[in-house]
Amino acid sequence: MTRGEAAKEVAVRVEGRVLKLTNLDKVLYPDFGFSKGEVIDYYTRIAPVLLPHLRDRPVTTKRYPNGVGGKWFFEKNAPEHRPDWVRTVRLDSPGSSKGNETVNYVVVEELATLVWLANLAALELHVPQWTVGPRGGKRDPDLLVFDLDPGAPATVVECCRVAELVRTVLDDDGVDSWAKTSGNKGMQVYAYAPAKDTAEYAKAVARRLARERPELVVSSMAKAQRTGKVLIDWSQNNPAKTTVAPYSLRAREKPAVSTPVTWDEVEECEVVEDLVFTADEVLERVEAAGELFGG
Known part of the structure; x- marks a missing residue:
C-alpha cells in the first residue's frame, strides 16, 4: 500500500492472507493530518523490528475509531469478528475485565495480524513482560x-x-x-x-x-x-x-x-x-x- 492511498474499502493480500481495509483516508491524528492508511503503512514498514517484541505476548490494544481526539477504549478480548487465522490465547483474567474469569487475548505473530489490528484503529499496542508457550501456557517473566x-x-x-x-x-x-x-x-x-x-x-x-x-x-x-x-x-x-x-x-x-x-x-x-x-x-x-x- 502506498502513502496517501484512499478508499472506502480495499482488499489486500498480506503474506498470503486476504484482508479488507476500510476508510484509509480517515484522519486519525487531526493536528498532524495522519490518516488510517498512514497508520497501516507505518505498522507494515516497521513490522520487521516490531514483531519480535510482540511474538508470544498477549496484546492489549487502545483503539481510537474516531481518531486521537475522539472516544477510545482498551481492548483485551479478541474481537468476535476476527479472521480465523488470528492466533488467540485464553488466560485467567487479571482482575480488571468486568468480572470475566478469562480473557481471550490476541497474540500478534505475523504481519497480517498487525495490519488487521491497525485497520481497527488499534493505535497503541501494550504487552506484558512475560510470554505464552505454543499451547498457551503462561511463562515466567523474561x-x-x-x-x-x-x-x-x-x-x-x-x-x-x-x-x-x-x-x-x-x-x-x-x-x-x-x-x-x-x-x-x-x-x-x-x-x-x-x-x-x-x-x-x-x-x-x-x-x-x-x-x-x-x-x-x-x-x-x-x-x-x-x-x-x-x-x-x-x-x-x-x-x-x-x-x-x-x-x-x-x-x-x-x-x-x-x-x-x-x-x-x-x-x-x-x-x-x-x-x-x-x-x-x-x-x-x-x-x-x-x-x-x-x-
Whole structure:
C-alpha cells in the first residue's frame, strides 16, 4: 500500500492472507493530518523490528475509531469478528475485565495480524513482560522494566538522568540494559529478567535510588510526592500489567512512537525535543541504524 492511498474499502493480500481495509483516508491524528492508511503503512514498514517484541505476548490494544481526539477504549478480548487465522490465547483474567474469569487475548505473530489490528484503529499496542508457550501456557517473566514517569515540571530530560542511575545499578549487578521513550512524557529502561521475582527486584532498585537521590527520584505512587521528580514505577512488573511495546504508536497530538534510543542519546538529552520521534522519523532511524532494542 502506498502513502496517501484512499478508499472506502480495499482488499489486500498480506503474506498470503486476504484482508479488507476500510476508510484509509480517515484522519486519525487531526493536528498532524495522519490518516488510517498512514497508520497501516507505518505498522507494515516497521513490522520487521516490531514483531519480535510482540511474538508470544498477549496484546492489549487502545483503539481510537474516531481518531486521537475522539472516544477510545482498551481492548483485551479478541474481537468476535476476527479472521480465523488470528492466533488467540485464553488466560485467567487479571482482575480488571468486568468480572470475566478469562480473557481471550490476541497474540500478534505475523504481519497480517498487525495490519488487521491497525485497520481497527488499534493505535497503541501494550504487552506484558512475560510470554505464552505454543499451547498457551503462561511463562515466567523474561523481561524487567522500569517505567520512568516525570511529575511536572520534570520532563523526559529528568527521566534521562534517572535512567542513567538505573543503568548504573544494573551494570553493578552485571545486567545489561537498554532504553526507549514512552512516546508520551516519560521513558522506560529494560533488561532481561535478572531475578525470579522481577517486581521485588525492581522495587528494591527504585527504593534505593529514591533514598540516594530524593531530590530527583520517588518510588511512591502518591502524586503529592512527585512534583518535579521522576517516579520509578516498578509495579509495571506485576504480571497483570502491560507496558507500551517498542515501536508502538501513541495517541498524542502527533503520531509519536515509543522509540528505542541509544545510551549516548540518553546521556546527551538536554531538551524534550531531543527524544520525541514521529512515525516517519522512526522509520528513518531503523533504516539508518537498524534495531536498537534488546541488548
